[in-house]
Amino acid sequence: MKTILSLKSLLVVALLSIGALSPSLSHSAEQEVDRVAAIVNSTVVLESEVQDMIKNVKAQAKAKSQTLPSDTAIRVQVMDKLINEALILELGDRMGVQISDAQLDETILNLAKSNNMSLEQFRQIIVNDGMSYEAYRESVRNELVLGEVRRASVRRRIYISPQEVANLLETMKQQTSQNEEYNIGHILIEFPPEPKQADLDAAKKRADKVIELLNNGSEFRKIAIASSGDANALDGGSIGWKTINELPTLFAEVIDGKKKGEVFGPIRTGLGFSIVKILDVRGREVVEVEEVKARHILIKPTIILSEAKAEEMLQGFLDQIAAGEADFAELAKEHSEGPTSVRGGDLGWSDPNKYDPAFRDTLASLDIDEYSKPFRSSFGWHITQLTGRRMLDATAQMNENKAYQMLYNRKFGMESARWIKETRDEAYIEIFDQE
The missing domain is CATH 3.10.50.40 (Chitinase A; domain 3)
Structure with missing residues (x-):
């Protein structure tokens, strides 16, 4: 899942650093009455958020034995970050970006796995550090929203021409050919x-x-x-x-x-x-993918046609084919459901991973020209015959995808900076002086 990967380094470092989570997670025993540090459109940035993030930055720097500039310089950077996040979260609300509990749970589970921990161990570390697990979950949810809104907003600003891809491919080819x-x-x-x-x-x-x-x-x-x-x-x-x-x-x-x-x-x-x-x-990176060629007969159970009857029908077809009494293609044309029936059930060449898991796994178990026994997929009951396997060289496509992604990444950083600047220019932002 791409969202998880983009957040992993940020959140893992935050977890392993002392108190290094979102500002809302750390609370001092004695806390002054909060005040507004900035107004961002209809959102406010609280002074407690600013102070907590400053503390977190200092804690992370101390843990890594890093030096920091003055408190004034740190505060400027922290304010910029909190203002940007407020703008993006507000935009996410307008766009209707939502992170489901299931997606959130999957993200946190992957973070735990990346640290070689169970979910319970991961949670216990958060609790042991005096942090609220629910608040931690919401901080992760906010990070996911920030990532989704940023990608969606910046992606539409990026155009990569076929010529740009071709030029980069030629450069990559010249660089790699020296090692071939x-x-x-x-x-x-x-x-x-x-x-x-x-x-x-x-x-x-x-x-x-x-x-x-x-x-x-x-x-x-x-x-x-x-x-x-x-x-x-x-x-x-x-x-x-x-x-x-x-x-x-x-x-x-x-x-x-x-x-x-x-x-x-x-x-x-x-x-x-x-x-x-x-x-x-x-010395050349080669990527090969397997394709399979197959044909099938699909029978979908109904209120009238039971599961057992559908399976029995297909077994009967197999018996007729084995006895030489019927032809697979003709049976498919007459009985199979779905668009392939007019082609005698022929599915053509395809990546097996595109099929229903049950169909894919059945094809993987067959030899060329072998028929399967009746089996159930999410579409209904099938019998299938594997008619071919082949390996295709996907290196050119892989290299093209790699070149496109490199160009995209180059442009994303620049366009992201332009986008947030334009967003800030259009926003109402008022920053209040420290008392």
Whole structure:
């Protein structure tokens, strides 16, 4: 949950510091009658809030052996923070931002886990420090609201163009390519020193045949030994691990950024036609995702059709398919409910994590072409057949997402500062002098 992660460092440090929670949580035994330190639109900032936050700042600095500026400088910063928070919380009320008790409980539970504590241990530490647990919960709720309002308000101000993403991706590629190494296989189909057109045509024809064999799954090493005129022929054509800058320029331009297993050529050089295969790549972050292909028949129980009857119907379909008396696709077209029935129940290729958990787990247990037994999901009763699995390279999408997020983070800080300044400029703020 993103909200939890954005607050974790703040709240954990606050918990482990002496009295370092929101200002409303610390109370001295003797407290003077409170007064208003500032008016922020229709909200007031109390002097007790200011003093408590100043004490908390000093306590945290002392715990970390840090030095602080003058009390006057600290007060200015504390007032700014409390005014900003008052404005954002007021805006949150107008926007209708609410944090449910369930979301709040999940946040606090994750904070406890991050400190290797149970919820009860976490709560006891708060109580032992003389703090009200309910007040602590509300301080966390306020922090969650602050985060939600800030993100929602700033997000709409940020625009990232496709060209910005492309430019950053190119920069990232140049930086990471220096660490990448390629294990390259090379086959050279030679022609004579002063070739005639017939020599060139014959060499080109042989090179095309080699590429055809490789693309059809023939072993590179075996073909290199049999056909290559390169000095590395007896090594199976391997020229070893090289960075992109260590490779011949002609090869580097062709393979830069390409994937393991790809074959390139024929590339004409002064010696003949070169065929290059990327045998392996290292130093590159690769992300693969699994997709599955499946089809299913869905029967939804009703008042008339009981759960047991729906399960029995599907088992009957399986028995007919096993006996060769019926075809899965035809049964799906006739009996299955849902949009896939017209396609014979075909779900196409998909990330299994997008499916209902029961459906996902059932597919995970099947071999290719295997049928499942009838099972229940949140949609109803199913039988399914797994018809394929494949691994897709999601590295490009991951890198694009990473570039977008980097640009977003860069702009978020600047736009957040502009947003809060504009919000303050439009607000009524009156700060009262200390007595």
